[in-house]
Amino acid sequence: MATAGLTVEEQKSVEAFQQAVVAPSMDKLVILDFWAEWCGPCKALTPVLEKVAAQYADRGVILAKLNVDEDKFIAAQFQVQSIPTVYAIFQGKPVADLTSARTESQLSAMLDQLLEKLPVGGDAAPQQDVAPLLAMGEGILAEGDSERAAGIFGQIAEMDPDNALAVGGLIRAMIAAGHLDQAETALGSLPEEMRSDPAIERAQTTLQLAKDKPDSAALAELEAAVAADGKNHQARFDLASALIANGDHDGAAEHLLSIIAADKDWNDGAARQKLLSLFEMVGLEDEWVSATRRKLSAVLFG
Missing domain, CATH: 1.25.40.10 (Tetratricopeptide repeat domain)
Known part of the structure; x- marks a missing residue:
């Protein structure tokens, strides 16, 4: 498996999670219990989870336990803030939070609802988009x-x-x-x-x-050109492109908005198109994109 970029411990955590939870969840419903040795409520809940999981085993339900002290990496990815925390996992994805179910009847009722909706044990194609x-x-x-x-x-x-x-x-x-x-x-x-x-x-x-990333000397030349002539839209556009490549989204957006404010049709709307490309790169749901899009609207229609 590809493990570049992960520490040895993180690699072990991910591989263990895949084997214990993701793989079986492809055709079974996994009750994933986050717990710790020092957690009293966890110890009280464990017999309930084990009993109900055993009762529902023939319907494709299994229990997996994850010690948050021993596996902090995976627990952090699920944003576990308190324990016990219990999720239902199907085809690699959390499909329900079962934490509120503390009795056999409560847990059974929630499992019944899930099993009515999910093709557990069926022929549905696995969706491994964890x-x-x-x-x-x-x-x-x-x-x-x-x-x-x-x-x-x-x-x-x-x-x-x-x-x-x-x-x-x-x-x-x-x-x-x-x-x-x-x-x-x-x-x-x-x-x-x-x-x-x-x-x-x-x-x-x-x-x-x-690909627009320049070396430091070329970047300095572009900055000097813009400083010398604020109406030099091409230099400002090239500077914005360089700043995007350098990861300076704020600086790039400022220069592109400046061009649009001065002449929104310059070079067939190149500045606006470059800004829209930046939005796509960052991610259209990102808060920065939403805020900058409002600035663009103000420049265009304000």
Whole structure:
């Protein structure tokens, strides 16, 4: 399995989680119990979980336990803040929070509802887009640890090669780590039907913008040109492109908005298109994109 970017302990945690929870959840409903030795309520709940899991075993329900003291890495990805915390996992994804069920009758009622809706033990195709691991990869990438993010996305992509979110995340992590040639090769090797997926298009946009990265001398020349002539839209546009490649989204957006405010149709609307590409690269649901989009609207229509 791909493990680049993860520590040895994190690698062990992810692999153990895949074996104990993800793999069996492909056709079974896994009750995932987060607990610790020092937790009194956990010890009281354990016999309830074990008894009900045994009663529902013939319906495809199994129990998995995760000690939060011994496996802090996975617990952190599920954002476990108190214990006991209990989730129902199906096909790699949390489908219900069972924490409130503290009695046999309560837990049985919740399992009955889930089993009525989910094709547990059926012929449904597994969906190995492990939501917690995808969220973990995006979070680590946003924090700037691109090598670790690449390792996480790579693991998911190896489990499910058709998972565009994982593949796109892996390519964006490669780009963030400066491996542009590797990212371009990965994009070029994708099947045609995957390339139109929004996650892959986002990775493609990220690569295109990253190619604009200049050396420090060229960046200084662009800054000097803009300082000397604020109406030099081409220099400002080139500077914005360079700042995007350097990761300075605020600075790039400021220059692009300045061009749009002065002449929104300059160069067939190139500044606006570049800003929209930046939005796509960052992620359309990102708070920064929402705030900057409001600034764009104010410039265009205010």
